[in-house]
Amino acid sequence: MLHRVRRLFGIYAAYHLPQDAPCPRCARLRLLPGFVAAGARALPDALRWARHRDPAARARVKQLLDLSGPAPVELDGTLFRARNNAPPPEGAAVTLVMPVYNALALTREALRRVAAHTEIPWRIVIVDDASPDPDVLPALRDWAGRQAGAELIELPENLGFVGAVTAGMQAARAWPGDPVVLLNTDAFLPEGWAARLLRPIWEDARVGSVTPLSNDAELGSVPEPGRAREIAPEVADAVDRYAATLNGAAQRAAPAGVGFCMALSPAALAEVPDFDPAFAPGYGEEVDWCQKTAQKGFTHLYVPDLFVAHMGGQSFGSEAKRALIARNSARITRRYPRFDAEVHGFLRRDPLVTARLALGLAEVEQTRRGPLPVYLAHSMGGGAEVDLERRIAGDLDRIGAAFVIRVGGVFRFTLELHSRRPDGSTGVTSGGTASAPLIAQLLAPVTARQILYACGVGDPDPVTLPDLLLSLRTPGDALEVLVHDYFPLSPTPSLLEAGETWKGLPDPQTASARHATRRPDGAGVPLSRWRADWGRLVYAADRVTCFSEASARLMAQAYAGARIEVHPHALHADVPAIPRPDGPPVIGVLGSLAPHKGAGVVQRLSRALTPRDPGLVLLGEIDPAYRLHRPARHHGRYAVEELPALVDRYGITCWFIPSVWPETFSFTTHEALASGLPVMVFDLGAQGDAVRAAMARGAPGALLPLAAVEDTDAILDAANRLSGAGA
Structure with a gap:
């Protein structure tokens, strides 16, 4: 018995210890009281599993002991609180620095947006880095000549991104009280961007830099960190309009910002005024600056209420980019040995996951090719999970995305946004919560949904699941119940009696205790109440999909008049005909x-x-x-x-x-x-x-x-x- 307890605790510790824990043994001992307390909470469900072999009880034990897999990050409901709409401080202004190298079409649009979308007094320093395109410099001269507050620096030779930015930042020192915003020519600012990006600097003198979220912003990428995706400017603008409704105070600190659109505070610039030329021609320079200023007590933030389109790297070709990244990454590692661990820790606890989900769903609303499938599924694997994976693969091909509300994990709900990556693989952004209202808040941007019940086994309060799904259904949304097991018929989804015996569909009036359950507050739920609550979902469904005539007969026996259809599964793989071997049976x-x-x-x-x-x-x-x-x-x-x-x-x-x-x-x-x-x-x-x-x-x-x-x-x-x- 002792070795089993040790093994169980070892599994628990493995899921919960940070990979960079300095003293694993001490960390495990600190976990022990919580594990014992969780075991006490799980004891009633463990006894139910031992007595009845109830898979829902087993799932609950795994949930309470956090053994359902590596824990997802907890979602942050403060993102949806009222935002700060206080006006900018008196005299607030901003200076932008834009290095330019070719890319004239992108540059013109980026400059147009600066002029049209900046809502506070602004100045801009444009640095032409000896662009070989003969049309670039005349166009920049023309624009700067017509635009008040614009200064053009014409470098006689190409210095690369670091050199061009340094020239621009030196010129920006003419206005030492202004925050400086580094802006790439492929960064498209949306309307009213400035206050949202600069407010953290105005409100806290120890903020060194602020970076918005984007389709391509490394740690600030949406919906997955570190994965760039193409985005149409009009889609990005729509995503930002939704971002502007979120609580900008739900900002999060990170090891470094991203220089495609990064606000640098005057206080931090006073301490470290320039990028290090060792990183020329580019890549890693903003990380070095952020790490230097962090050592002086400054923090570097990402704000969830601003989304800026990044239309793709334009400074270097792919071969040059890979070489520069490798060289400069090695330099960062030598200078800041803890940086990689800090990035790993940030990604592991991903404090931006709520914003990634929210803005990812806002983008889905703009790009979906049909109603967004919203599944309620369990965390126990098996045939239902295989079917779910196949359905999601089809959804990504047809719709472009799918959303899963998964029960039976570490949190009551694990929310997953599935989307197609540029390389064709499937990306999943997920976070956990115990709050049902938070699900509705995340899904709010999506105006057309297809609600699908797949399986709710493992949820601690499953009698509430039907009303949850019905609450997520907006007018015109399709609703489908998939009968992978008999959870809609009984809290015991196999329908078996004690001793694993089949005695037919249980009657709500005479059912045994095997077909009753309790809510988390101890209130009993007899089978009659269970059928009434699940019946609301079944009868509201446009389709109740059974995978065999046998299950259709049982569903029809319990819910006469429900819209039941039979659609058998296809096998996962072809099975060849096998000749019978010679020999004994x-x-x-x-x-x-x-x-x-x-x-x-x-x-x-x-x-x-x-x-x-x-x-x-x-x-x-x-x-x-x-x-x-x-x-x-x-x-x-x-x-x-x-x-x-x-x-x-x-x-x-x-x-x-x-x-x-x-x-x-x-x-x-x-x-x-x-x-x-x-x-x-x-x-x-x-x-x-x-x-x-x-x-x-x-x-x-x-x-x-x-x-x-x-x-x-x-x-x-x-x-x-x-x-x-x-x-």
């Missing part, structure tokens, strides 16, 4: 076995085997509370593509799918049938329907009566008959 048990999946049946069967009986091999895993007895063999996990080789290796002559609950759809049964070998199942649920249909087409199989759950001889006799029939 061998039963192959396919799939991972929980109690409701027949773990007890297979344990009893293995214990009953004699040398005269068929062999038994499990391809999959078995619940740790059960075990196989020799001579039964346990292969472990398998891939569908491996089935022919595994059949040949173990001499499997027939399959046994031992589930004792009425499956909503049985992937393993369909995989077994596709192999062409005989299949045995108990006569219930989707597994029974599938084998019955196959037998009607002439396939070998056996429908075992439920009484055979305890009758190992009946199972072995059926295996002998089927193996002989397939010889």
Whole structure:
């Protein structure tokens, strides 16, 4: 027992210790009181799992012990509080420094936006870095000549970004009281940007720099840090209009800002007035400046209420950029050995994740090609998760994004924005919260949604989930219930009674305690209340999608008149036809076995085997509370593509799918049938329907009566008959 406790605590500590913890042993000891307290809170659910094998109770234990995986970052509800609309301080002004190297079209638009969108008094120092394009310098002279407050510096030779910025910052010292904003020619300022970017500097003398969020701003990128994405200017402007409604006081400190659009405070510039020429021609210079000023007590912030489009690096070609990044990154590491760890720590706790989700969803609203799919799903894996992944992949192709509200994790809700990266992979931005209202606040920019219930098993208060989903449905939104299990019918999603026995759909008036639950405050929820609350969701749904006729019959029995449709799953992978091996009968048990999946049946069967009986091999895993007895063999996990080789290796002559609950759809049964070998199942649920249909087409199989759950001889006799029939 002691070694199990140690192992459990080791897993807990592994999830919660920072990778850069200076003393892991001391850190683990500090975690111990919290772990013990969490264990005490989890004890009732652990006992329910031990007694009833309730998967919802198991998920709750994992949630309370924070063992559902690395913890997501907690979302920050202060982002949606009222923003500070105080006017700028008297005499507030700003000086912009813009280095220019070719890119005339971008430069013209960037300058137009400076003039049109800056709402406080401003000046600009434009530095032409000896642009070889003959049209650039005349255009800059013309614009500066017509624009009050514009100064043009014409460098006789190319100095690179660092040299051009240094020349501009030296000229900006003519106005020592102004913040200086470094602005790339590919940074497109939105309307009313200045107060939002400069307010932290006006309000706190120890703020050294401020950077907005952007589609391409390293730590400040949306929706994923460090991943640049292209964005249309009009989309960026729309995202910024939404950003302007957020609470700018939810600003967050970071190890460094990003120089594409970065405000530098007068106080910090007085301490470190220039970028280090060692970083010429560019890349890493703003990191060096931020680290130097941080050593002098200044902080560097990102603001969530300003979004500035960054239209792509223009200063260097890709080869030159990679070389400069490598060289200057090495210099940063030598000068500031803790910088990489600071960046890692920032990303691990990602204090900007709420803003990334909020602005990412605001961008989705501008770019989606249909209603945004909003799923409620669990955190337990399995077939429902495989189906969810396939659906999301299709959503990304059709719509461009998907949103998942996941229950059963460390937080009550883990919110995930799935989007397509430029390289075609899937990006996920996620954060956790216990607040249902926060979900609605995040989704507020999205005006058309498709609400889908996938699975709510594992939620601590699941009777409230139907109303949560209904509250997220706006007029005209589609609503669909996916029946991956029978959670809409009972708090016990397998519908089984004590002892893992199937006695039919429980009646709300006579149901056993197995089909009742309690809310977190201790209030009881009988099955009648459960069905009434879930019935609101089921009857409101445009479609209740079942994956087998068996599950459709049960749903219709409980919710007469619901709009139920049957759409069977496709298999995850093609299963080739497998010839029966020569040799004595061998039963192959396919799939991972929980109690409701027949773990007890297979344990009893293995214990009953004699040398005269068929062999038994499990391809999959078995619940740790059960075990196989020799001579039964346990292969472990398998891939569908491996089935022919595994059949040949173990001499499997027939399959046994031992589930004792009425499956909503049985992937393993369909995989077994596709192999062409005989299949045995108990006569219930989707597994029974599938084998019955196959037998009607002439396939070998056996429908075992439920009484055979305890009758190992009946199972072995059926295996002998089927193996002989397939010889």
